[in-house]
Amino acid sequence: MLKYFLLFFVLLLPVLILSGKKSKINRVVTAGRVAGVGSLLLAVVFIVALTSLFFGSSDIDASSIFQWLISGGNGAGTGLSDTDETILFSIRLPRIIFAGIVGGALAAAGVVFQGLLRNPLADPYILGISGGAAVGALTALMLGILPLGVSGSAFLGAIVTIVLVYGIAKTKNELQSTTLLLAGVIVNAFFSAVIMFLISTASDKSLHNAMFWLMGDLSLAEWREIALAGLFLILGFLIIFTYARHLNLMAISEETAKQLGVNVEQTKIILLLAASLITGVAVSVSGIIGFVGLIVPHMMRILLGSDHRMLLPASILFGSSFLIVADTFARNLIAPAELPVGVITALCGAPYFIYLLRRKA
Amino acid sequence: MSVVTVEQIGFRYNSHWVLKDISFDIRKGEFLGIIGPNGSGKTTLLKVINGILKPEEGEIRINGISSKKMKRAAMAKLIAVVAQDFHMTFPFSVHEVVLMGRAPHLNKWRFEGETDFHIAHEALEMTDTLHLINRSVSALSGGEYQRVMIARALAQQPQIMLLDEPTAFLDIKHQVDFFDLIKKLNMNQELTVVTITHDINLAALYCDRIIMLRDGRMQCEGNPDDVVTKENIMKVYETAVAVDKSLETGRPRITLLSSHPSKEAGASPALPR
Numbered sequence: 001m002l003k004y005f006l007l008f009f010v011l012l013l014p015v016l017i018l019s020g021k022k023s024k025i026n027r028v029v030t031a032g033r034v035a036g037v038g039s040l041l042l043a044v045v046f047i048v049a050l051t052s053l054f055f056g057s058s059d060i061d062a063s064s065i066f067q068w069l070i071s072g073g074n075g076a077g078t079g080l081s082d083t084d085e086t087i088l089f090s091i092r093l094p095r096i097i098f099a100g101i102v103g104g105a106l107a108a109a110g111v112v113f114q115g116l117l118r119n120p121l122a123d124p125y126i127l128g129i130s131g132g133a134a135v136g137a138l139t140a141l142m143l144g145i146l147p148l149g150v151s152g153s154a155f156l157g158a159i160v161t162i163v164l165v166y167g168i169a170k171t172k173n174e175l176q177s178t179t180l181l182l183a184g185v186i187v188n189a190f191f192s193a194v195i196m197f198l199i200s201t202a203s204d205k206s207l208h209n210a211m212f213w214l215m216g217d218l219s220l221a222e223w224r225e226i227a228l229a230g231l232f233l234i235l236g237f238l239i240i241f242t243y244a245r246h247l248n249l250m251a252i253s254e255e256t257a258k259q260l261g262v263n264v265e266q267t268k269i270i271l272l273l274a275a276s277l278i279t280g281v282a283v284s285v286s287g288i289i290g291f292v293g294l295i296v297p298h299m300m301r302i303l304l305g306s307d308h309r310m311l312l313p314a315s316i317l318f319g320s321s322f323l324i325v326a327d328t329f330a331r332n333l334i335a336p337a338e339l340p341v342g343v344i345t346a347l348c349g350a351p352y353f354i355y356l357l358r359r360k361a
Numbered sequence: 362m363s364v365v366t367v368e369q370i371g372f373r374y375n376s377h378w379v380l381k382d383i384s385f386d387i388r389k390g391e392f393l394g395i396i397g398p399n400g401s402g403k404t405t406l407l408k409v410i411n412g413i414l415k416p417e418e419g420e421i422r423i424n425g426i427s428s429k430k431m432k433r434a435a436m437a438k439l440i441a442v443v444a445q446d447f448h449m450t451f452p453f454s455v456h457e458v459v460l461m462g463r464a465p466h467l468n469k470w471r472f473e474g475e476t477d478f479h480i481a482h483e484a485l486e487m488t489d490t491l492h493l494i495n496r497s498v499s500a501l502s503g504g505e506y507q508r509v510m511i512a513r514a515l516a517q518q519p520q521i522m523l524l525d526e527p528t529a530f531l532d533i534k535h536q537v538d539f540f541d542l543i544k545k546l547n548m549n550q551e552l553t554v555v556t557i558t559h560d561i562n563l564a565a566l567y568c569d570r571i572i573m574l575r576d577g578r579m580q581c582e583g584n585p586d587d588v589v590t591k592e593n594i595m596k597v598y599e600t601a602v603a604v605d606k607s608l609e610t611g612r613p614r615i616t617l618l619s620s621h622p623s624k625e626a627g628a629s630p631a632l633p634r
Contacts, residue, residue, distance in 0.1 A: 027495065028456050031472045118450040242469050249461055251451050255444070258413050260517070261437030261465035306451040309472070 004329070007051050011325045014044050014318065018303045029307040037310065041317035048321045049096050052328040056092055057335040060084045095331075096324055098221035098229070098285075099341070103292055103323025104316040105233045105282040110293030111315045112240055112275035115251040115308055116268060117177045124279040124293035127184035127272075131191030132161025133283040137213050138198045142206045150213070151225060151284045158280030161187060162273075174265055175272075177254075215340030216289030218327050225285045236278040237316060243267055244308040251306065289342045291349040292319055292326075298353065322349075362389045364424060364520060364553050365410060371418030372402075372409055372577075379405045380416070380577045387521070392547050393555045394564035396588075397574030398598050403557045406574070407523050410555070411440045424520075437465035441514035443507070444525040452497040455509050459484055462516025477516075484515035488542060504535035511542065522546075524556035528563070536560070540567045565589045565612045573597055589613040 017040065050069060054062055064079040068088065080088070109124035117126070124130070136157025140150045148156060168183040169175055195214070202210055240247070246267050249257035254264050279293075296319040297311065304310050323341070326348070330341040363386035372380040380402045387393055395403050408414040410421055412428045421428040423439055441462070453461075462484070463477040473481075485491040488508045493501065498509060507527055514522055524543070528536040544567055546552045558564050564571055565585040573580040573588055575597045581588055591604045594615065607614040 027454065028460065028478075029472070115451070120450060245464065245467070245469065248453070248457075249464060252449055252453070252458075252461070255413075256461075258433065259411065259437060259440075259442040260461060261432075261434035263433055301451065305457070306453045307457060 003051070003054060007048065007055075007325055007328060010044065010047050010051060011321055014041055014321075015299070015303065027305060029305065029310045034310050034313060037304065038313050038317065041314055041321070045100060045317055045320045045324070048324050049100060052096055052324055053088060053092055055328045055332050056087065057332065058084075058087055060087065094221050094223060094226055095218060095327065098226045099218050099324045099327040100320035101226065101229045101233055102218065102282045102286045102289065103296075103319040103321070103326075105229065105236070105278045105319075106289060106293035106323070107296040107315040107319025108233065108237060108240060108312060109275040109279040109282070110319075111297045111308065111312050112247070112271050113293075114297055115247050115311075116271055116275075117181055118251060118253070119177075119181065120298070121294075122181075123290075124275070124282070125188070125288065125290075127162070127165050127180065127276065128187035128191060129158050129161050129165075129276055129279045130283050130288045131188045131195070132157040132159075132164075133280060134214060134288060135191050135194050135198070136160075137284070137287070138195060138202075138210050141209050141213065142198060142202050151220065154284035155280055158276075158284055161191070162276045162280065166272075175268055180272075212340050213287040216287045216342035216345070218286050218289075218341055219331075219338065220285060220287075229281050229285050232278055232281040233316075236274045237312070239274045240271060241309070241312055243271055244312055247271060247308040248306070251308070287340075287342070289323070289345060291342070291345040292323055295349045295353045296322055302357075363387060364389045366422040366425075367410065367419075368422070369419035370406075370409060370416045370421070372405055372414060372416045378577055380409065383419075383577075383579055385572060385579065385582060387553060387555060389520075390547070390551045390553055392544065392567060392569045393553075394568035394571040394585075395555065395557045395574065396559070396561055396564050396571060397580070401574040401597075402577040403574055404525055405577075407442075407525055407555070407557060411442060411523055412436045434465045437517060437519075439519055440521045440523060441517040441519035442523045442525065443510045443514050443527050445527060445529045449499055452499050455485075455490065455493045455496050455498055455501070456481070458498050458509060459490075459512045459516050462513040465517060480518065481512075481516050484512040487515060487546070488512040503530050504532075504538065507531065507535070507539055508542070511539075511546075515546070519552075521553040521555065524554065524558075526557050526559060528558070528560070536563060543567070561589060561594070561615050565614065566610055585613050589615065 018037070053069070054065055061079065065088065068080055106124050110122070113122040113124060113126055114120060133154040134157070137150050137154035140148065140153035165180065165183045165187050166175070169180040199207065199210055246257065246262045249260050249262055250264065250267065257264050297315045300311055300314045300318055304314055323345070326344040327341045330339045330344045333339060365387035367383055367385050370380055370383040371378060383406065395406065397403050405414065409416050412421070412431065412433070423431065428436065459481045460473050460477060463473055463480065467473065467477070485494060488511050490505065490508050490512055493505060493509065498506065501509065528539050531539060540563060543554055547554045556568070568585060570583065571585055571588040572582045573593060580597050581593055589604060591602060594600060594602050594604070601618045603616040603618060604613055606612070
C-alpha cells in the first residue's frame with residue numbers, strides 16, 4: 001500500500017515544486033525556463049517509470065529488482081529468476097514505456113486542439129477521430145476478418161475520419177474552426193451509433209474485449225507498436241513545437257495571427273494534421289483513454305501559463321508520468337484482474353482538476 | 362509623400378460588391394479617418410489595405426511595392442492593427458501579449474531576446490501600461506486592454522497603424538485618452554494612423570483628413586471642415602444633423618436632431634404634488 005502512495009507522491013511532486021516556484025515577476029517563457037521545467041518533468045517521468053517497475057501481479061522481490069536496475073538489466077547475481085527477468089523486461093517495461101508514449105501523445109494533441117480551436121473543452125477526440133478508430137477496432141475485434149489486425153483497422157478508421165471531417169469542414173479556401181468542431185461532433189455522433197450497433201450485436205466474449213478497448217487498454221503493447229507510436233510522437237512534437245509561437249497567436253484569434261504575419265490557413269492545417277495523426281496512432285494502439293488529453297494541458301496551463309512553447313513539452317512529459325501512474329494502478333488495484341486505464345484517469349483526474357481549478361480561484 | 366497607394370480597389374463577397382472603385386493615398390505621418398454608415402465597407406477596406414483580404418480589382422502599394430508581392434510577415438512589419446475584439450480564451454499575461462507584437466520580426470524557432478524585451482518594455486512605457494505587465498489580459502478593464510493592444514501594435518514597430526473602431530466600448534474619458542495617446546504617437550513618432558470610427562465628432566477632432574464611404578464607394582474626402590457638413594451627412598447617413606464649429610477646438614461638430622425630442626427641461630410641467 002505504501003508504494004502506491006509513494007508513486008502518487010512522485011507524480012504530485014512537480015506540481016508542488018512548480019506551483020511553489022511560480023514567481024509573480026517576469027514569468028515570460030524563455031528557452032532556459034523551458035529547459036529547466038522540461039528537465040524537472042523528464043526526471044519525474046524516469047522516476048515514475050522506474051518506480052512502477054516494482055508493481056505487478058507476480059510477486060518479485062523489490063531489492064532484487066533494485067539490484068537488477070543498478071546493474072543495468074543484468075540478471076546475474078541479483079536473485080532474479082529467468083521468468084522474473086522476462087516479466088520485468090518483456091511485460092512490465094514495454095507496458096510502462098507504452099503508457100508513457102500514449103500519455104504524452106494524448107496530452108500533446110489536447111494542447112493543440114484546445115489552442116487551435118480556442119476551446120478549453122477540446123480534447124484529442126473532439127474531431128471524432130476516436131469514434132472512427134473505435135469502429136475500425138470493433139469491426140476487427142468482432143468480425144475478425146480484417147487482415148490489418150485491431151490496431152491497423154483502428155488506424156484506418158482514424159485516417160478515414162480525419163479525411164471525412166476535414167472534407168466536411170473545408171470550404172473554398174479556408175478551414176473554419178467552428179465548422180470543424182461541428183463536423184467533429186456530427187461524425188462522432190454517427191460513429192457512436194455504429195458503435196452501439198456493433199456492440200448490441202456482439203457475442204458475450206467479444207463484448208468484454210470491446211468494452212475494454214472502448215475504455216482504454218494498454219495491455220495490447222508490442223514493441224513494434226510502441227516504436228511506431230513513439231516515432232509519431234517525436235515527429236509530431238517537433239512539428240508542433242516549430243509552430244508553437246504561431247499557435248500562441250492563433251490561440252488569441254485567427255485575425256490576430258494574420259495581422260501579426262502568420263500564414264494562418266497553412267499553419268492550421270499542419271497543426272491539425274499533426275495532432276490528428278498523433279491522436280490516431282495513440283487511439284489505434286491503446287483504445288479510448290479519456291481525460292488525459294483534456295486535463296493535463298489545463299493543469300500545466302494553470303501552473304506554467306498559456307505560452308505553448310512551454311505548455312507543449314510540459315504537457316507531453318506530465319501526460320507521460322500521469323498515464324504511467326494511472327496504468328500502474330489499473331493493472332494492480334484488483335490484481336490479478338485489470339481495470340481499464342480510462343477508469344483510473346477519469347476517477348483521479350476529475351477531482352484533481354477540480355482542486356487545481358478551485359485553488360486558482 | 363504617400364506610404365500607401367490605394368488604386369481602383371474593388372472587392373466582393375460572392376456576387377455582392379462591398380468596395381468599388383476606391384482610390385486614395387495615405388500620406389506619411391498623417392492621421393486619416395474613415396467614416397460611413399454600417400455596411401459601407403469600412404472594415405473591409407481596412408482588411409484589404411493590410412492584405413488580409415485580396416482585392417478583386419485594383420491594387421494596394423505600400424512604399425511603392427504591390428501588396429500582392431509581400432509576404433504576411435513583411436506586411437506585419439509595416440502595418441499594425443488595433444481592433445475592438447475583447448475576448449481571450451486563455452489567460453495570457455500582458456507581457457506575453459505585448460511580446461507577441463515581435464512575432465513578425467522573429468523566425469519560427471527563435472525565442473524573444475534582449476532587443477525584443479527592450480522594445481516591448483518601451484511600448485509598455487509609452488502606453489502607460491508598465492504597471493500591468495504581469496497581469497492577465499482577461500483581468501483588464503476596457504481602457505487598459507485597448508492601451509495594451511496599442512503597446513502590442515507598437516512592439517511591431519510599424520510605419521502604419523490601422524484602428525478599427527478602437528473606442529467602440531470605451532467611455533468618453535477613455536475615448537479621449539485613447540486618441541490623445543494615438544495622436545501623440547502620430548506626432549512624436551511619425552506614425553501614420555488610419556482609423557475607422559462611428560463617432561464623427563471624434564474623427565473631426567483628431568483627423569487631418571477624412572474619407573467618407575457610402576455603399577462601398579468613396580462619397581468624399583478632404584479635411585474635416587469639407588467632409589463633415591450637414592449635406593454630406595444627410596446624403597450618407599440619411600440622418601438630419603446640425604453642424605457648427607466648436608469654439609474650443611475650432612473643429613466641426615455635429616449635433617443629432619430627433620424628430621421626437623424630449624420636452625425642454627424648463628418647459629416641462631411640474632408634477633402634481
